[in-house]
Amino acid sequence: MKTAKIPATGQEFTIGKIVCLGRNYAEHARELGNEVPQAPVIFMKPATAVIYDGGTVHIPAYSQACHHEIELALLIGRECRDVAPEQAMEYVAGYGVAIDMTLRDVQDRLKSKGLPWEIAKGFDTSCPLSDFVPASTVADPHDLTLRLSVNGEPRQNGTTADMIHRVPGIVSHISSIFTLEPGDVILTGTPSGVGSVKAGDVMDGEISGVGSLKVFVH
Numbered sequence: 664m665k666t667a668k669i670p671a672t673g674q675e676f677t678i679g680k681i682v683c684l685g686r687n688y689a690e691h692a693r694e695l696g697n698e699v700p701q702a703p704v705i706f707m708k709p710a711t712a713v714i715y716d717g718g719t720v721h722i723p724a725y726s727q728a729c730h731h732e733i734e735l736a737l738l739i740g741r742e743c744r745d746v747a748p749e750q751a752m753e754y755v756a757g758y759g760v761a762i763d764m765t766l767r768d769v770q771d772r773l774k775s776k777g778l779p780w781e782i783a784k785g786f787d788t789s790c791p792l793s794d795f796v797p798a799s800t801v802a803d804p805h806d807l808t809l810r811l812s813v814n815g816e817p818r819q820n821g822t823t824a825d826m827i828h829r830v831p832g833i834v835s836h837i838s839s840i841f842t843l844e845p846g847d848v849i850l851t852g853t854p855s856g857v858g859s860v861k862a863g864d865v866m867d868g869e870i871s872g873v874g875s876l877k878v879f880v881h
């Protein structure tokens with residue numbers, strides 16, 4: 664079982680489902696040649712994909728292009744179904760740092776055939792995840808800097824101010840499709856600057872006021 668911790672409150676959750684947004688930053692959608700969507704693009708990773716700070720991403724043998732995507736993670740603290748945006752923040756228990764590891768070559772092949780992406784997005788070790796800070800300690804989740812470097816070299820440097828769909832709307836929309844339960848995690852999309860990593864690399868991710876994450880690649 665994979666867990667999500669909020670050390671400041673001593674809370675620990677068993678991670679349920681991980682619901683992810685694609686193309687939630689316009690510049691990242693453009694760098695991949697994708698249209699900016701009207702409705703959120705949604706996919707899921709299994710909880711078994713999670714690794715923690717200090718862990719290692721194992722690139723599957725079926726990919727030659729494993730990309731990093733740093734993302735703000737939300738931790739759901741209470742069950743909700745079809746919650747309105749105005750109430751949605753009551754269900755967010757914490758914020759964390761996630762890296763949505765993506766097998767870009769595999770994803771591109773599947774997308775071109777109209778096939779599902781799971782093997783490009785949900786493989787074991789594809790979801791490095793930090794501990795969470797209590798939601799009450801983050802004044803504005805849309806005023807956070809996201810940074811990711813590989814071997815000390817800056818790759819991604821963005822701000823959650825550039826999100827297309829904002830946190831209350833994201834939680835509301837997802838809860839209209841899937842009942843959200845305590846321990847569910849939502850990944851809110853990545854800014855531009857994604858790129859590939861290879862065995863031997865070290866990734867350092869950081870979100871201001873939220874935390875950091877160091878992950879090795881094998």
Ligand code: MG
Nearest residue numbers: 732763852853
């Ligand atoms: Mg992503």
